[in-house]
Amino acid sequence: MTRPEATQAVLDAKTARGVTWAEVAERVGRPRPWVVAALTGQHPMSAEEAGAAAEALGLDEGVIAALQTIPVRGALDTTVPVDPTMYRFYEVLQVYGPTFKELINEDFGDGIMSAITFNLDFQRVDDDSGPRVVITMNGKFLPYQWD
Amino acid sequence: MTRPEATQAVLDAKTARGVTWAEVAERVGRPRPWVVAALTGQHPMSAEEAGAAAEALGLDEGVIAALQTIPVRGALDTTVPVDPTMYRFYEVLQVYGPTFKELINEDFGDGIMSAITFNLDFQRVDDDSGPRVVITMNGKFLPYQWD
Amino acid sequence: MTRPEATQAVLDAKTARGVTWAEVAERVGRPRPWVVAALTGQHPMSAEEAGAAAEALGLDEGVIAALQTIPVRGALDTTVPVDPTMYRFYEVLQVYGPTFKELINEDFGDGIMSAITFNLDFQRVDDDSGPRVVITMNGKFLPYQWD
């Protein structure tokens, strides 16, 4: 079973069972965004995590094994996603990409925000004008360092 | 003067003067990320804002006028940015794009995070393992709505 | 059953049964353009809507379930469609794209026409010089708004 096949099995099971990612994440015992990323084929799980996920979703041994392999990452079907929900994040990059760079350079000097030592927080915030999506990207600053 | 010429004039002036974005933003009286985005050609400024920026940076009338026009947005030179500092945000999208969609769907239903009714917060956080870049995207949830 | 498989099943059933989209839409009880978009994999249906569509088209349970999932949107096989009927809409964008932007900016200020809070009307109008296709795009104006 390839990793993409495992991802498809996960999504099918989730629909069939009617479980939520929150429920799966709780069983797995890790933050929900990490669990979703792992189960959509972007992070390997430990045997325990894969087992817990399998229990929550009713997955078989083949899927459990596949979930523990290190995936070839990259989840978009096309270079630029066409699905509107995903496209908006590309749009943010088109509009604010240089802003990110300027601010990182100003506050930290020459370097990058790591996407490896990195986590995400995802929140729903309801204010007067309606619900808002609040996503926090938190990555270690890595200075360009030759030695 | 075209909008890209105005952006170049801003960047040249900033280097020449040695001012920081923080100083310019304070003069303009708006959040730093917004000010950087505006001055890198992604948002129009009001006459007052453009004037304040010009004062901080020593820009001439032509730039001030250009900064008030609504730009054709999109700041990346290539579809996928090659600069590593900007690329990492594309990498986040490749790895977590479907996670963003799954979580929005789970917590809000079918819809998107607006990139228009939207703001960014940018923070430097220093913890034990070193400095971290913390960026918060905050966009209104827009449900798919036919009528 | 994946969403694209469901779309294929819908199209096959429609051809086999010889039903029209108008008939399906009437059963579903929603505007025809919305129903076609939903059944070609671009919008999720409620259980009732999916059931009504299934009845009209003779679809099985698997399709009914799939039609209720939120799809990964984006229906074109290629970045620019080559089918002439679809290409003309790309041509409209190539010729009138900046016109759309200029007019939105002039009448509303800086912002966009939402494609989420959005509906379409499709009409056949017969005048002296023959039938005309009249499509109305109606989307909420969203002003760029930082806070």
Place this chain on the structure above:
Amino acid sequence: MTRPEATQAVLDAKTARGVTWAEVAERVGRPRPWVVAALTGQHPMSAEEAGAAAEALGLDEGVIAALQTIPVRGALDTTVPVDPTMYRFYEVLQVYGPTFKELINEDFGDGIMSAITFNLDFQRVDDDSGPRVVITMNGKFLPYQWD
């Protein structure tokens, strides 16, 4: 003077003079969307129309001559526009392209909506939930016809 240079001259003059497209269109005596398209380099103007536009915008003879030439059409800088205001129309095509084809086929048979015998109407409509952009595409139906 090339056609793109004429377009730039028009946009510069419009900003400098502070005239609106509505004012220019009134002087030219043709619908506003057509006038904007023509002045952004997508349609040739008659000598009278070019003269009237020039008067409204303060353009010189070179521009007037250029505005009367038949342009090489196509206004987007990239295959898919990145400016959010223009992108949303591409998104409409990605989501509703097959819907357009299905409905044209159902109501007219095999053929296309002409983008040549074609006009646009652009309206601002204010309803309870705020202003809406309403754009009507009206093109002659052209049946596939071999002889």
Place this chain on the structure above:
Amino acid sequence: MTRPEATQAVLDAKTARGVTWAEVAERVGRPRPWVVAALTGQHPMSAEEAGAAAEALGLDEGVIAALQTIPVRGALDTTVPVDPTMYRFYEVLQVYGPTFKELINEDFGDGIMSAITFNLDFQRVDDDSGPRVVITMNGKFLPYQWD
């Protein structure tokens, strides 16, 4: 049966039976280029035409049904064809594209040659220096017309 499957079935049957397009076209009772285009998936056939083609080629009911559906047009595997016989027509476009436009503009004014109200004639002409391929494209002129 999808339309591409029907095309494959047609080509297989043609090879197996050893019939020519000329023979098929005669049975169908329409010009050979149109019949080849229809049977390679670019035009829908009437029930009679599909039936006649099926008789000539020995096709089953599924193919006959598929041949009557309106296809998603576009027959090239790649944006620019690599097969030399097909590439030469792209080369003609690269070399003579602006010539076509200049001549249409000179003789007809602003507009296009329709590819919808359009037919092709294909001839073999043998002259002293050997056989020549003579293809005539005949399309209605459509003037740009706003109203």
Place this chain on the structure above:
Amino acid sequence: MTRPEATQAVLDAKTARGVTWAEVAERVGRPRPWVVAALTGQHPMSAEEAGAAAEALGLDEGVIAALQTIPVRGALDTTVPVDPTMYRFYEVLQVYGPTFKELINEDFGDGIMSAITFNLDFQRVDDDSGPRVVITMNGKFLPYQWD
């Protein structure tokens, strides 16, 4: 003076002088499509032809010299032209490309229509339903021949 600069000089002169391609072609003494192709940078002219064209258009020595050089051919700005008048010829290729191949194979065997030993005829034909563009491509058949 590069070849593209010569092309621009030709087009500018043509607009300024108000001459037609037909008039230029008559002076040059060669078919109009060939003359337009040559003057838009796709064929070299003899000294006499370049001189005659220069006389008709009022071009200087630099242009005359440039017109006699063998150009790097290829006139489209993009792989697929976006100008609608030129796009329709690409559309013909998308819809009828395999038809061209099938018919060449059927009538001539394995080979191509030359785009080098090749000429074009361009006609305006007015029939009852209005004017039609009639373009005849006439190229030598070249059989695949190993020796």
Place this chain on the structure above:
Amino acid sequence: MTRPEATQAVLDAKTARGVTWAEVAERVGRPRPWVVAALTGQHPMSAEEAGAAAEALGLDEGVIAALQTIPVRGALDTTVPVDPTMYRFYEVLQVYGPTFKELINEDFGDGIMSAITFNLDFQRVDDDSGPRVVITMNGKFLPYQWD
């Protein structure tokens, strides 16, 4: 059986049988490069040639029939080949493409080397510094000729 399937069958048979192209070519009775090209799907074979190849390789009737059809040519998986052995020929084109054109123009005038009336010779030459690959492309010169 499609042409690509036939190519795969040929390659499988060649590996399984352990025959060389030289042996197959000898049986077929045509130059080795032509035979390899034909059997990798780029030229049609006569019935005799296909039969001889089939005998040498142990191919069945389906393959024999497929080998006689005129293929859709074009053997590269990607626009630019990534396999190093094939890439070097693209590199030759990148480095010497304009040289080829300059030399053809100097020795023959305006025109091309035909890739249709064309053959290849392939030799291994062993000299002091080791073995060398010597490939001779031999194509008819075709002058640009309008009439």
Place this chain on the structure above:
Amino acid sequence: MTRPEATQAVLDAKTARGVTWAEVAERVGRPRPWVVAALTGQHPMSAEEAGAAAEALGLDEGVIAALQTIPVRGALDTTVPVDPTMYRFYEVLQVYGPTFKELINEDFGDGIMSAITFNLDFQRVDDDSGPRVVITMNGKFLPYQWD
């Protein structure tokens, strides 16, 4: 002076002086294909070679210096050349690329034809059926060798 500017200066001088590549090559004292490649920006020349070329073409000191620098190679304007004279070599690669690989593998084993230890011969051969372009690529075989 950049290398591309030097190339342009060479081509301009060649046209203005009316010298042939053969004459320049003779002065330089190296094979004509190498000299053309060097002067079109693909190989560095020694001081003597550059001086001799400059004498033949009437080039100034800046060009002479530039011709001695090691260029960034790659002469095509687009990934696939559109000029027909250059395109045919790409077509050869599309049709015979796998043939080249098969024959190299058969006669030499696993490896490549070097495009670095490499030379070209260019000949005009006139036989009964007319002139032919004969180009010989001669490159050292390099076996894949790990140690």
Place this chain on the structure above:
Amino acid sequence: MTRPEATQAVLDAKTARGVTWAEVAERVGRPRPWVVAALTGQHPMSAEEAGAAAEALGLDEGVIAALQTIPVRGALDTTVPVDPTMYRFYEVLQVYGPTFKELINEDFGDGIMSAITFNLDFQRVDDDSGPRVVITMNGKFLPYQWD
């Protein structure tokens, strides 16, 4: 069995058996990087090497045969890899590509580092600031050499 199928079989077997590349390489008796490259479809193995690998991994005869064929090389799914672990090497090329060329030119003159007469060393080095990946590319210098 095609070469990509053999690669998949290898990866599946490796996961199922829980063997390491180091163990496989030791059995094969060649450097680990070479063995991984060969088993991921980039180099042919000798019969002994393939047999040893098969023993280590439990592969059948079909895989053993496939591993001995010369592969069509090129392992990336996309032109630029999106997997972060692989992308970093592309990033190195974007940042240091011209540096590589400048240093090769300075120390060796005009030429390249061979990727054919080439080997890799891969080491884990643990220093105070943590583990480091140390990869040494070692390729023969090939001077540009015409004769």
Place this chain on the structure above:
Amino acid sequence: MTRPEATQAVLDAKTARGVTWAEVAERVGRPRPWVVAALTGQHPMSAEEAGAAAEALGLDEGVIAALQTIPVRGALDTTVPVDPTMYRFYEVLQVYGPTFKELINEDFGDGIMSAITFNLDFQRVDDDSGPRVVITMNGKFLPYQWD
């Protein structure tokens, strides 16, 4: 002065002065690969470093200032470099990319080689079979780490 202009000024000065990178690096007091990368626009220099480089190369104040700015990194003109010296590194990635990933995963677990905490060593090694290019990439291992 933009960063690319500074790079051009550096390269021009280097050629004009006839200094080597080794000499410049010695003056700057940092490793040669870093200095070349910095001076070809990929790293910012300190004021002292920029001053030393300027002294070695005879650069003016504008260049010195530009060299201290943080560049937008990415030095390739095209996605895949066409210059053969640079292309070989892309070829290494195509052939050994998955090998790099497999070995990193085997020796370090899930993570990447940093291209930020990273240095290069470049050596010429002369052995019996001739000179070899030996490049060592040395990057910190970064494990995927959520918290």
